Amino acid sequence: MAKQVKTSTRPASSTIAKDEPLKEDIRLLGRLLGDVLRAQEGDAVYDVVETVRQTAVRFRREADSAAGAELNRMLKKLTREQTISVVRAFSYFSHLANIAEDQHHNRRRRAHLLAGSAAQPGSIPYALSKLDDAGVPGAAIREFFDGALVSPVLTAHPTEVQRKSILDAEHEIARLLAERDLPLTPRERTRNGELLHAQVATLWQTRMLRYTKLTVADEIENALSYYRITFLRELPALYEDMEVEFAAQFPQLRNKSASPKLPPFVQMGSWIGGDRDGNPNVNAATMQHALVRQSTTILDFYLQEVHALGAELSISTLLVGVSPELQALADASPDLSDHRNDEPYRRALIYIYARLAASARTLGATNILRKEVGHAEPYASAIEFTLDLQVIVDSLTSHFGAAMVRPRLASLLRASEIFGFHLATLDMRQSSDVHERVLAELFACARVESDYAALDEEAKVALLLAELARPGLLYSPYIGYSDETRS
Template sequence: MANNITNTGADKDAPLKEDIRLLGRLLGDVLREQEGEEVFAVVETIRQTAVRFRREADAQAGEDLAELLHKLTREQTITVVRAFSYFSHLANIAEDQHHIRRRRAHLLAGSKPQKGSVGFALAKLKGAGVGAGTVATFFNDALIVPVLTAHPTEVQRKSILDAEHEIARLLAERDLPLTPKERVANLHLLHARVATLWQTRMLRYSKLTVADEIDNALSYYRITFLRELPGLYDDIEDEIAAHYPGSTPAAGGAPYVQMGSWIGGDRDGNPNVNAGTVAHALVRQATTILDFYLDEVHALGAELSISTLLVEASDALLTLAEASPDHSPHRADEPYRRALIGIYARLAATARALGAANILRKEVGQAAPYLGAADFGADLAILAGSLRLNHGALLVKPRLATLMRAVDIFGFHLASLDMRQSSDVHERVLGELFANAAAEPHYAQLAEADKVALLLAELSQPRMLHSPHALYSDETNSELAILRAARDIRRRYGARAIRNYIISHTETVSDLLEVLLLQKETGMLRAGGLELMVIPLFETIPDLQRAAAIMDEWMALPLVASLVARQGMQQEVMLGYSDSNKDGGFLTSNWELYKSEIDLVGVFARAGVKLRLFHGRGGTVGRGGGPSYEAILAQPPGTVNGQIRLTEQGEIIASKFSNAEIGRRNLELLVAATLEASLTPHGDDGAAAPALARFEAVMAELSDRAYRAYRGLVYDTPGFTDYFFSATPIAEIAELNLGSRPASRKSTRRIEDLRAIPWGFSWGQCRLLLPGWFGFGSAVGGWIEDGGRRDEKIAALREMHAQWPFFATLLSNMDMVLAKTDLAIASRYADLVADALLRDRIFARIEAEHAATLRCLALITGAHERLAGNPLLARSIQNRFAYLDPLNHLQVELIERHRTLSRQGKADERVHRGIHLSINGVAAGLRNSG
């Protein structure tokens, strides 16, 4: 019997439970078939013991579990880890399918638009008096860009993605009315696909290259972005027409959602990115989008069999058909087909010119390549125009209109590739150029004012510092080669292919001017304007505090003012969530980001420049993550204004975009949130100005206290670094092949040098998720008890939670993290610390802060259970624990074995593999907090 997608009330999650049971049973059957009854029994015993350990806090169960795991052979350990890891993946598929099912149930029932949909946003705005013209202007001027980045902890293989995609399709098929025979066939196929999954290697065991990361990201375009993003545009036009009848949507207007990428251009701390990887990234991107266009044009040729014996065609269409290399008499009366054969030939020539090696279907004859995507779009527009003029309007929308939309969005470049490098590298490169040119022997030692003066003077001169006859270091040659590659790529693939240059560790105005000068040295800064927008990245707490002053000074420079004018009076600023969190803790990071944004809004308003913020949000809450919709709505007033870019990282890309319908929903959430945040009249949401001033004063006090608590633990506690490296899998993450980028910027064990992503990821693996909550309990508890007025302060915090979206979102995200935190599991990792005194001292502090945080959160929200306001997510997390907990226990056992062998000078590849698999499984189980 098919699942009932219109279930309501208490039974609405019954289909999810049914799907999880089904997939779990199939995995169990495969385990029996492939590994034997004995292994299956071992897996079940471990699961049941882990459940007992959790539910009953049974010390004996903990000892039994440790003994069970310790007795496993190396082969059994790998099998058990794989079993629990695959269940996490299968549970994710079932959950995604249930989200789709519930969304369809709402649509079938004719429910009001759900929060987070564009329909909901438009209804809200119309109710607030926002007119159709304002909405049209928003869509004409907006720029919303999810930017895919590589990830040191990303471990998903395309083969696994493909297998899971097929399982998701078969699971969705079971919601259809199937005959008994079809239902049995579906079950057999599901069983077979789970068996395929079991027999497919889950992970890569060779070192990941940048090319691997590029190909991994491109798989999500084929699954989701290429079709779902143009389709979303169509849906939005329909919603605008429904809410504002008679209005004219921005059909064929500026593409307000575009894609971005860092993969192949982000060389900050990654020695494997160079001019070759930049060029390779664009070849692979162009090949991906041109393959899509070729397939669509081929399909259109089959569909548009229209004969001029029956219906007329426009002169422009007939001219296009005459230019085609197809002269078959069989198609003499079929101008659309002949035109499309010509378009296909030009596209194939374009693909070869842009680096594609293999064209699947050979073209009929030779044709000149397109000079740019706009020319291809113009040819498609001729087809559409002719159809509309000659009774063929119905034939435009199914495929042609979507293809035209895709050309607007993706061009021939697919996604804009950002350049990123650290400011200290730019300083070294220019120091060498200045010294070799005898312009300044000690550039790095100059005072900031002298650096700025020198850089401005050099920018005003036509001469070059670089000489083709001089010898330079490898670093300087590499950096200049990358910028030259970017220059050539823009000329070859179009200006949108590369348009941003991000400067990590921006601390001064000279950091920005240095990149202007490097662009001048490579032919990218000419009298006609600047090719790449120079974008500062403010990451640490001090950086965020200096951001507004730096941008004020930057935009006051006459040279910069003229460049900004050529950029359409826009300037982007990137804010780093992960590094600021690692530097100052969760609460302080969020507060300093908020303050920095408000200060930047003021600076940009005074300068008359439009601010676009690029949010470097990690996937986890500790890295600035959490639900994107709520995060955008919680931005300070004036910081969105239709312009937003934000990073999507690693395992979060898989959770958001590996299913086409879920991916479309996540893209819609971004548009809806940006629309609401940009156009909702001030005062309709959030606190009034006097209350906001009070709230901000309280938040400043809480931030100071949280900062001291966090820094006191992480940076000021003797032995904390040793504790961290022992009680989390950071060392194992660093040595396994989890990404092309090293886990640390330098070859040290200093936390300051550790990259923020593996820092947060390690805390997730051991189930402490410390970066997502530590310091809150000390801050709130200390403030409430210090200086009297306890009841008044508690009332103030509750008022902040009720009226201030920023604070409410902060607490909501922390609540989610705490729901996934488990001190009992974390204590097993703490046992890996050999120094018992150090272990007990630090873990006791963490326990005390955790308890204080729970108390303070309950005091403010009134909820003593985690995720009381989101019961679906609460149930989802609870359902996972029975399968997630054993993975953590197994990971501890494997780490212990690995470290013992390492001390003996030995290594065991199977133990390595087991740790790697467990990391993947835990990340999949935690999803957005791993």
């Protein structure tokens, strides 16, 4: 009989070494959670949680049936208070372990970049290289982006219970964990550990679940918080990364007439505030509220960035010139301070800020943090704002200031192209039978089609496309409609 050879399933030593920082992070966060648990709930509760943990580990790792039976008996004997503590402890540990894993993914990605490794699956360079290997020319890929539209749509789910307070604490834990990869002095490392401990304690003392039902307004604010911490800065950064990698993969296109700048093909969407299907709490007022909050959120961001640019671009015409277009913006500024006579960029940005503030008020803002220096007319559209920013970029670029564009101005310009003054499109979701009844009434009252509902699908599509292409309004303020159609 041939001797059977057992194949080892243990990971290679290199893999173990790569994962050691992850294990260290999980051990650190687990230890901090244990310290908080012991301090808050006492040794008895800590011992119960730790016994449950060790028994569960033994059952999972060793497939120990006795440990499984022991774990089952142990859990059934827990009191209500002990059960709550065990559930909270394991829930928070799961959250902390996920944070550590995310940080480890970032760490490994940086390690590959620092080592000059081959492009990793999931990265932009990898995707572009695969296309290149498949014989897809760079010009074709560039042409694809000219007509592409990627629209991630944020949704609110009735089971979503993650609170912003929890998200904020976990975001700070992730930042502190990433900081530990830097060369820290002993005191800095101690301070980092103290701050991590404080955040874990904050998590333990913060309700994980909501005790009251979310309103639609709450769901809107929750979604907007993701824009503030992620999308507003990361989407412009994504475009920059793609342009850099595209130029590196297809250098032959650098001298062609096609612009290396990618069009804003990623446009955010949302249905929070517009999802009427089955929700009687969503109506026209809700949609209006969602649109106002989206607009005021993006305009708050623009105002913050323009104010910061005004502090940064202290360039003097005593030392360098500016373009006539930039000078015209400065001359239109309500800022008449003698101290800034030779600082046209600052005066131009004060003018842009005043126009943004006026635009924000027009779109529903009521609490602009910093009052503008003086009056200016609101922008008629976000395109005008983008063009003003482009004037600043062009003037800097043509007067030895290209290095000053990238730190903040380039990202703000890109954000204005992506988010406009609306931040995201808002989907109106409604049951198709409601839509059909409303359309049938609108078409009948406008004498466009007497019985829309009786048309076949092909005819409906043709009629809808024709109506969308027509510049006139289907609705008339002089016609009386049913309550359903008016709503």
